[in-house]
Amino acid sequence: MNLGPGRRGAPPRFVLRDVSEKNREGKRTARERLAEERAKQKTAEKRRRVLIVGGAVVCVLALAAVGGVLAANAGKDKTDTAGPVTAPSGANGDDSLAIPVGKESAKSTLTVWEDFRCPACKSFEDAYRSTIHELTDAGQLKVEYHLATLIDGNMGGSGSLRAANAAACAQDAGKFTAYHDVLFENQPAETDDAYAKNSELIELAGKVDGLDTGTFKKCVDDGAHDSWVAKSHKAFQGGGFSGTPTVLLNGKNIYQDQSMTPAKLKQMVQQADKA
Known part of the structure; x- marks a missing residue:
């Protein structure tokens, strides 16, 4: 079949439409992937903040517990020296x-x-x-x-x-x-x-x-x-x-x-x- 001048070897129009649709689909898929990735990052960031806050609370509680132990031990170290002063026998000066x-x-x-x-x-x-x-x-x-x-x-x-x-x-x-x-x-x-x-x-x-x-x-x-x-x-x-x-x-x-x-x-x- 004679396609006429200037038409020889030109690709069919349905092929161009197919490529355009594929490009649009590819762009949409890329946007979706980007959106999914951002959603994952937000979820990971939220989880990280939760872990940090939770870890900080644990550290505060641990420090409070240690402080309580130290305070208790400090109390044990103290000896009541209030009372009458009784010098040992023969002490002078x-x-x-x-x-x-x-x-x-x-x-x-x-x-x-x-x-x-x-x-x-x-x-x-x-x-x-x-x-x-x-x-x-x-x-x-x-x-x-x-x-x-x-x-x-x-x-x-x-x-x-x-x-x-x-x-x-x-x-x-x-x-x-x-x-x-x-x-x-x-x-x-x-x-x-x-x-x-x-x-x-x-x-x-x-x-x-x-x-x-x-x-x-x-x-x-x-x-x-x-x-x-x-x-x-x-x-x-x-x-x-x-x-x-x-x-x-x-x-x-x-x-x-x-x-x-x-x-x-x-x-x-x-x-x-x-x-």
Whole structure:
């Protein structure tokens, strides 16, 4: 069939209509896919917001629970030190806050502020213990021990207080020096509040001849000297000291002397004794 000039090879019109319809259908399908994708994104975003809000609520509740536990534990750490101040037997000095060791006639006085949970105090005792014992036994030095509870305040707990009370109970029994040494020799790690347990302190009393008695146990369990310890610590805070241990020889802070050694301390005390 002759299609006439200019018509040769032209595609049938129904083919063009079919292509146009397909294009429109393709565009509509693309729009639908885009709409579906947006709907999915909105749903996912809504779900994400729900999860975030829910997670935040869980975190708040968890923090509240932790805070409640910490508050409860903090309450347990506090020991009631309100009450009559009962100084241990033989305590002297201002407000009877010093526990004396050695002869009153000694020409040199070593004033020591210590905390039984304090690692630096243990280091001082380990280094100077034998020298101090030698000088006090020789009548050349008297020591005045003051007890503080600095670590309880810094780390939490009540081990400093409980140990100080137990040491005061040992003073009542005339066993302070030996028990004082036992506490430092067996000192737990600074973060371990083992001395908060009266049972631990009573068990350590077994290392001192004649101390593990019913009277000592009752004194420890009753916290007989808790208020005295609290008053001693208040005096420490008011003394302007930088920390524990604070060690004064005849009023001069020798712990801050970088050149101080047990041998130098011994020499200073013996020279004062001869003067």
